[in-house]
Amino acid sequence: MRDVAIIGIGMTDFGEMWNDSLRDLFVKASLEAMDDAGVDHIDGLVAGCMSPGLFAGQEHIGSLMADYLGQAPIPGVRVESACASGGMALRTGIAYVASGMHNVVLCGGVEKMTDVSGAQATYALATAADQDYEAFHGVTFPGLYAMMATAHMHKYGTKREDLAQVAVKNHDNGLLNPHAQYRMKITVEQVINSVKVADPLNILDCSPITDGAAAVIICPLEMAKKMKKKPVVKISASTHATDTIALHQRDDITWLKSTAEAAAKAYKMAGVKPEQIDFAEVHDCFTIAEICVLEAMGIVKKGEGGKATREGLTARDGKFPVNPSGGLKSKGHPVGATGIAQIHEIVTQLRGEAGRRQLKRARRALAQNMGGSGGSAVVHILEVL
Amino acid sequence: MITPAIVRRNTPHRYRMEAQKCAACGKVFFPPRLVCTCGSRKFKAYALPSEGKVITHTVIRTAPRGFGDEAPYCMGIVELKDGSRVLCQIADCEPHRLKVGLQVTIEFRKIQEAGESGVIAYGYKAVPER
Amino acid sequence: MAGIVGYGAYIPRYRIKVEEIAKVWGADAPSFKKGLMLREKSVPGPDQDVITISVEAARNAMKRAGVSGAKVGAIYVGSESHPYAVKPTGTAVAEVIGAVNDCHCADLSFACKAGSEGMFLAYGLVKSGEVEYAMGIGSDTSQGAPGDALEYSAAAGGAAFLMGLKNVVAEVECQYSFMSDTPDFWRREYMHYPRHGGRFTGDMAYFKHVRGGVEGILKKAKGKPRDFKYAVFHQPNGKFPMKMAKDLGFSDEQMKTGLLVPTLGNTYSGASPLGLSAILDEAKPGDRILMCSFGSGAGSDAFIFTCTRELPKVQGKAKKTRDYLDTNPFYLDYGTYVKFRRKIRKNVED
Structure with a gap:
C-alpha cells in the first residue's frame, strides 16, 4: 500500500446558496482544489453526498460531476454513509490511490439542502435513521441526539449549560472563518433560551440546513513530495467503523461505539497516542454530539465531555482545540460536504494558512465524521511533513 | 414511507410486538433478524412484554413530514420488562411528566398515514399510567 | 349456556x-x-x-x-x-x-x-x-x-x-330485537357529518324503539323491570335514557351504574356496550342486567344477562x-x- 498525501483543497462558502445548484457547488469546490494542487487532470473522482435524490431529485452524480468538471470519461462514483459521506469519499479515494489503482483522485463532498422545504429536509435527514423502527415513529435527528443528551445528563450529570458551551465555543471559532454560514457570537443564555427543537436541544444546539461543497486532491505521497509546491500533508490514518443505526439497539445510549472503534484503530494506524494530536475537527451536528465524541475518541474520560468543554479544554486557546473552523454548528452542515470540509480546515491549519484563526500548534490533527446517530464513523489523522 | 406492502410486511411486529429469541445464545431481537450476532440462524418466536419504563426521552417540536399536526409530541426509548428496548412515541403524556424511569404500557395507535386517501399505518406507542 | x-x-x-x-x-x-x-x-x-x-x-x-x-x-x-x-x-x-x-x-x-x-x-x-x-x-x-x-x-x-x-x-338469558324503517338520523355517502330530524328523533325514534326493545324482551323472558339489578339503554345524552327508564318503570338506582354519558358523551356504537362493561365491572354473581341499544334508522337490540360466579x-x-x-x-x-x-x-x- 502506498502512502497518500493531500495536495489540493477547495471549498465554497457554506450557507443558503440560492444561485448555485448541486453541480455548481461541487464543480466550484473541485476547480478550486485542482487549482490549489496545480493539476488540470484527475484520474478519478469520488463524490460524497448523502441524499441528492431527496434534496435535489438527482442521483447518478459520480458521472454528472465528472462530466461537469470536464473530466469525463474518468471514473466517477458517489459514496454514501449519511452525514459521514464526505469522510467516506476521502477514505474511498485513499483506497484507490494507496492500492495503485489511480494516482490523482479528487475526493469531494456536496449537499444542496435548501431547494426543499424544512419538513422535507427533516424527512430526508431522517432517512439516515432506521426507517422502519425509528423514522417510522416520527423521530427526527435532533430527537435522536436529544435522547442521547437526556441520557447523558441523567447518567453523568452533564448540565444544560455544558451543551450550550459547545455551541458558544464553536461560534467563537466560526466568527473567524470566512466560509462559515453563521458568523455570529452567541452566549450560553441565548442558546438556552432559543427556540426548542427537541427537548433538551434548542435551535442553537443544532447545526443548520446548509448548501455547500468541499473537495481535496490526493495522490501518492512520493508524488506529492516531488511537487513541493506547498507543505505536504500526509494522511497517516484512515479508518471507518459501524454500529447499529438504531439508537435504541445500543447497550449504552451515550456511547458512540463506531467513533471509539474508528479512533482507536486510527491512533494505532498512525502510531500515535491521543495526546500527540494537536487539534481535531469533529462532527458536532448537535452540541451533545461533540461531548460524546470527545469521550469516544479518548480525549476525556466517559462522562467528562461536558465538564471538559466547560473548563475550556476544547477552546481555540485550550489544550486540545476542537473545531477551529466553527464546526458544523457555525460553519454549516451540508451533510455530504462536511467530512471533506473538516479535511479542508485541517489542511489549512497544517499549512499555516488559517489567518486569524490559525492555531499555534498545528502539526498533526484528527478529523472525525459521523453518520446518523453514530451508525458510522470515519476518522482521519493528517500530519504536515 | 407508507405503502400497502410495507404496512402488511410489518404487521406481525407492529401489531403484536412479535420478536424472536436466538435458539443458540438466547438474545432477543426486535424486529426479527435472519442471523444473530452470535452467528446462529435459528430463532424461536417470542412476544415482547407490554410494560416497561422510559430510559431516555425527548419532545419533538419540529416534526418531519406527516407528523406536523401532532407536534409537540413525546418520544422515548422504552426498556420493556424483559430488558428489550423499543423506540416509540409516548402518547397521552404532557411533556412535564417525562422522566427517566417513567412507567409505561404499550398501546395500539395510529402512527402515520399515506396522505388523506392512502393507507393508514398502525403500531405501538408507550402510554404512561393516567 | x-x-x-x-x-x-x-x-x-x-x-x-x-x-x-x-x-x-x-x-x-x-x-x-x-x-x-x-x-x-x-x-x-x-x-x-x-x-x-x-x-x-x-x-x-x-x-x-x-x-x-x-x-x-x-x-x-x-x-x-x-x-x-x-x-x-x-x-x-x-x-x-x-x-x-x-x-x-x-x-x-x-x-x-x-x-x-x-x-x-x-x-x-x-x-x-x-x-x-x-x-x-x-x-x-x-x-x-x-x-x-x-x-x-x-x-x-x-x-x-x-x-x-x-x-x-354473564350468561345471555334472552335476546330480542325491534326495528322499523325510520329516517331520524343519517349520513349520506361522502358527507362528513351526520344529520338528524331534530325533535323527530325523540318520540318517533329513540323512545319508540327502546320501548319496543325493552317491552319485547320483558314479554319474551316473562320478566318485569324490578327483576333486574341493573339496566342500561343507549345514551345519546343523559336525559333520554333516564326519561325512558322512568316511563318503563326502572329506577335511578338500576340505571346509575351504566349511565356514563354525563362525563363521557355519546359514544354512538360504543354507548350501551360501554354502559354494560361498567356494570360488569361492578356486578356480582346472580345479578341480572337488562341492556337495550338503539340505532337510528331505526331499531334496538335488547339482551338479558345473568352474572355468574366466574x-x-x-x-x-x-x-x-x-x-x-x-x-x-x-x-x-x-x-x-x-x-x-x-x-x-x-x-x-x-
Whole structure:
C-alpha cells in the first residue's frame, strides 16, 4: 500500500446558496482544489453526498460531476454513509490511490439542502435513521441526539449549560472563518433560551440546513513530495467503523461505539497516542454530539465531555482545540460536504494558512465524521511533513 | 414511507410486538433478524412484554413530514420488562411528566398515514399510567 | 349456556367541556348542560380511531377471558366511524389479538346499534356451536357537525365482548330485537357529518324503539323491570335514557351504574356496550342486567344477562371502564379539539 498525501483543497462558502445548484457547488469546490494542487487532470473522482435524490431529485452524480468538471470519461462514483459521506469519499479515494489503482483522485463532498422545504429536509435527514423502527415513529435527528443528551445528563450529570458551551465555543471559532454560514457570537443564555427543537436541544444546539461543497486532491505521497509546491500533508490514518443505526439497539445510549472503534484503530494506524494530536475537527451536528465524541475518541474520560468543554479544554486557546473552523454548528452542515470540509480546515491549519484563526500548534490533527446517530464513523489523522 | 406492502410486511411486529429469541445464545431481537450476532440462524418466536419504563426521552417540536399536526409530541426509548428496548412515541403524556424511569404500557395507535386517501399505518406507542 | 366470557372497554384520555364548545358558538352552556344532562365528552387523540379503540377494548376482553386469540372464530366491529369506508376494521383487531387467519370478520353499521349487532351475531354463532369464541365490538369516534347540538355529545370510546360457552361470566338469558324503517338520523355517502330530524328523533325514534326493545324482551323472558339489578339503554345524552327508564318503570338506582354519558358523551356504537362493561365491572354473581341499544334508522337490540360466579375472577384482570373515564382526564380547548378532529383547513404538506 502506498502512502497518500493531500495536495489540493477547495471549498465554497457554506450557507443558503440560492444561485448555485448541486453541480455548481461541487464543480466550484473541485476547480478550486485542482487549482490549489496545480493539476488540470484527475484520474478519478469520488463524490460524497448523502441524499441528492431527496434534496435535489438527482442521483447518478459520480458521472454528472465528472462530466461537469470536464473530466469525463474518468471514473466517477458517489459514496454514501449519511452525514459521514464526505469522510467516506476521502477514505474511498485513499483506497484507490494507496492500492495503485489511480494516482490523482479528487475526493469531494456536496449537499444542496435548501431547494426543499424544512419538513422535507427533516424527512430526508431522517432517512439516515432506521426507517422502519425509528423514522417510522416520527423521530427526527435532533430527537435522536436529544435522547442521547437526556441520557447523558441523567447518567453523568452533564448540565444544560455544558451543551450550550459547545455551541458558544464553536461560534467563537466560526466568527473567524470566512466560509462559515453563521458568523455570529452567541452566549450560553441565548442558546438556552432559543427556540426548542427537541427537548433538551434548542435551535442553537443544532447545526443548520446548509448548501455547500468541499473537495481535496490526493495522490501518492512520493508524488506529492516531488511537487513541493506547498507543505505536504500526509494522511497517516484512515479508518471507518459501524454500529447499529438504531439508537435504541445500543447497550449504552451515550456511547458512540463506531467513533471509539474508528479512533482507536486510527491512533494505532498512525502510531500515535491521543495526546500527540494537536487539534481535531469533529462532527458536532448537535452540541451533545461533540461531548460524546470527545469521550469516544479518548480525549476525556466517559462522562467528562461536558465538564471538559466547560473548563475550556476544547477552546481555540485550550489544550486540545476542537473545531477551529466553527464546526458544523457555525460553519454549516451540508451533510455530504462536511467530512471533506473538516479535511479542508485541517489542511489549512497544517499549512499555516488559517489567518486569524490559525492555531499555534498545528502539526498533526484528527478529523472525525459521523453518520446518523453514530451508525458510522470515519476518522482521519493528517500530519504536515 | 407508507405503502400497502410495507404496512402488511410489518404487521406481525407492529401489531403484536412479535420478536424472536436466538435458539443458540438466547438474545432477543426486535424486529426479527435472519442471523444473530452470535452467528446462529435459528430463532424461536417470542412476544415482547407490554410494560416497561422510559430510559431516555425527548419532545419533538419540529416534526418531519406527516407528523406536523401532532407536534409537540413525546418520544422515548422504552426498556420493556424483559430488558428489550423499543423506540416509540409516548402518547397521552404532557411533556412535564417525562422522566427517566417513567412507567409505561404499550398501546395500539395510529402512527402515520399515506396522505388523506392512502393507507393508514398502525403500531405501538408507550402510554404512561393516567 | 352461551354468554360473555371476557369483556373490555377503552376510552381516550382527552375531554372537552360543554362550556368550551358553547363559548365558540355563543350558546348558553348551562341550558345545554341541563337539557342534555351532560357536562363533558371524550375526544380521541390525533392517533386514535375506531381501529385503535377497538383493538384496546379487544385486548382487555382477551385479558379477562384468558383464552388464546387463535380460538376466536369470528370478530364483528360495529361503528359509524370506521377509519376506512372500504377495508375492514375487524381484520386489524384479529391481527392484534392473534385470531388470524382462521376467523370470520365483518364490520357492521346500523347507526348507534352496530355494536350490539356484533354482540348478537357473536352470541348466535357460539350458541349454535359454529365457532368456539366470537367477539362483538361497539366502538366510535363519533362525528357531530361544528355548531350542531351533536357537537356537545359526540364522543369516542368502545367496548368488546367475547362470547363463548365455557367459563361464562354473564350468561345471555334472552335476546330480542325491534326495528322499523325510520329516517331520524343519517349520513349520506361522502358527507362528513351526520344529520338528524331534530325533535323527530325523540318520540318517533329513540323512545319508540327502546320501548319496543325493552317491552319485547320483558314479554319474551316473562320478566318485569324490578327483576333486574341493573339496566342500561343507549345514551345519546343523559336525559333520554333516564326519561325512558322512568316511563318503563326502572329506577335511578338500576340505571346509575351504566349511565356514563354525563362525563363521557355519546359514544354512538360504543354507548350501551360501554354502559354494560361498567356494570360488569361492578356486578356480582346472580345479578341480572337488562341492556337495550338503539340505532337510528331505526331499531334496538335488547339482551338479558345473568352474572355468574366466574365474573368476580375476571373483573380485576384488565382496566375498568370507570378508571378510563374518571382518572386524570386531559381537557382540551376548542382550538386543539378541532385540530385533533381535523376540522381545520390547511395547506397540503409538501
